[in-house]
Amino acid sequence: MNSSKKVSIREVGPRDGLQNESTWIDTEQKIEWINHLSRTGLPYIEVSSFVHPKWIPALADAEEVLARIDRVDGVTYAALVPNEKGLERALRAGVDEVAIFMSATETHNRKNINKSIADTLPVLKNVTRIAKQEGKSVRGYLSTVFGCPYEGTTEQTKLLQTVEALMTMGIDELSLGDTIGVATPNLVEAVVREVTKLVPTEKMALHLHDTKGMAIANIACGLRTGVRKFDSSVGGLGGCPYAPGAAGNVATEDLLYLLHGLGYETDVSLNEIMKAAAYIQEKLDKPLPSHNLQSFLAKEGSV
């Protein structure tokens, strides 16, 4: 059992958040915002994606963003990479870490990557090999770990096979995604316990969407099960673009409130994160799902 009180947050707002927002943020504002995030104490920022701009036009400026942000010592600047071509772009842009991705369920993998799981694994293996040769660390995202919008329940044997395949490639961290936010704490505990047999908790992260309001309870459960790395996005960015009130990633502010309340250390300033959340809320011109941001703004009028 992991008794450490140190928790590490992976901020994914600039990538997983903005790629799902219907309003696009212009490059200057992204840079200003990421520079602010770099000074909040966050150890890790996923800055953009090198998926082809045809698929994620909101992040077509990945090269420019990475070239122009002020990098702060101690912060890892990562980006999403789908294949060797994306990796070449990411390496030229000077990412610190490469994030590869696939799904735990066959149908979601095909819909998202246009390949079977069997055909995806060699691509990711090759990306991992080259990235490691270039001295970059590699993070693996596994989506639909706790449920799938197409298949419903995620098949556990297949999930564990895929986890093993990713770990065998030599990835440095595995992020287990509740892509559609359907898990409740009992499922999180069961899955984390199984995955822990293949992945040490130091290499495991939870990536939980707050679609059904379960993310914070699931994180509290993850902490009890020994997980100490969590993905989140400032403001709770990344909700469904067609649903005004629907939640996205768990908000970094809400995660911090939980962690600090439970006595965990993060080195991240909740107050500075609130300011960064208020900034991006203003640019997106809509209330974001973050509970702490909204209650803070209600009380203070402004941050």
Add this chain to the structure above:
Amino acid sequence: MNSSKKVSIREVGPRDGLQNESTWIDTEQKIEWINHLSRTGLPYIEVSSFVHPKWIPALADAEEVLARIDRVDGVTYAALVPNEKGLERALRAGVDEVAIFMSATETHNRKNINKSIADTLPVLKNVTRIAKQEGKSVRGYLSTVFGCPYEGTTEQTKLLQTVEALMTMGIDELSLGDTIGVATPNLVEAVVREVTKLVPTEKMALHLHDTKGMAIANIACGLRTGVRKFDSSVGGLGGCPYAPGAAGNVATEDLLYLLHGLGYETDVSLNEIMKAAAYIQEKLDKPLPSHNLQSFLAKEGSV
């Protein structure tokens, strides 16, 4: 330790929800809505308040609502009562259960009730005595149990003295309120364990506001600590009227999703609750904080 899988929900939307909304719902719509709630499987609905209409004008129609709703067998229809005068009105209107209220912190009690805690207790004792004589059960709300907007931390010795005083009056159920939604699970666990020394869990409920997004995690903790009664409001009604995105009571839908996911039984239909939430959202003409409602509407377009 309570190993029962049966959980009882106290729906407080028509009272604690609507009293805090800036838009008032007219009497016909309230009745239609409460009639719908009565057919969802909910065992308990707090229908209105007999606090003087000067203080809660949105619920000035308490008598008419209680007179005209269709009462369903097995559903307890309760109302908030501040004093003997309010009790007379509530008894005439035929409530099944009387809910009295006070705060665990002196300053909040004075601001909310305009009396010291010492001066409040005899009033509530008298209300409880008469209500019991009239054959009504009595529920006690204790606010600011986990934190106070004026005093910050809630003083534990004083809290436990007040709990004891309320139980000695002979109330049938004590609802522990996180009025400003500041608790994290460690605090909930610590307080519930202390209060359990004075109140059996069968007589204890948690009333958690989702202001900082902690309510569901705190309920999961309450369940582990043996609590099996929870207050909630359909749609997550009851946010601050001045803050568009700020959360109110934990949403009944989100509570149900957690409970059913964890294998608890409630006899409440999540689908019917969703319809009741969509109804009141439409009448209030703004997105409510409920995660499950928003994700359902995003997916289905309508309920």
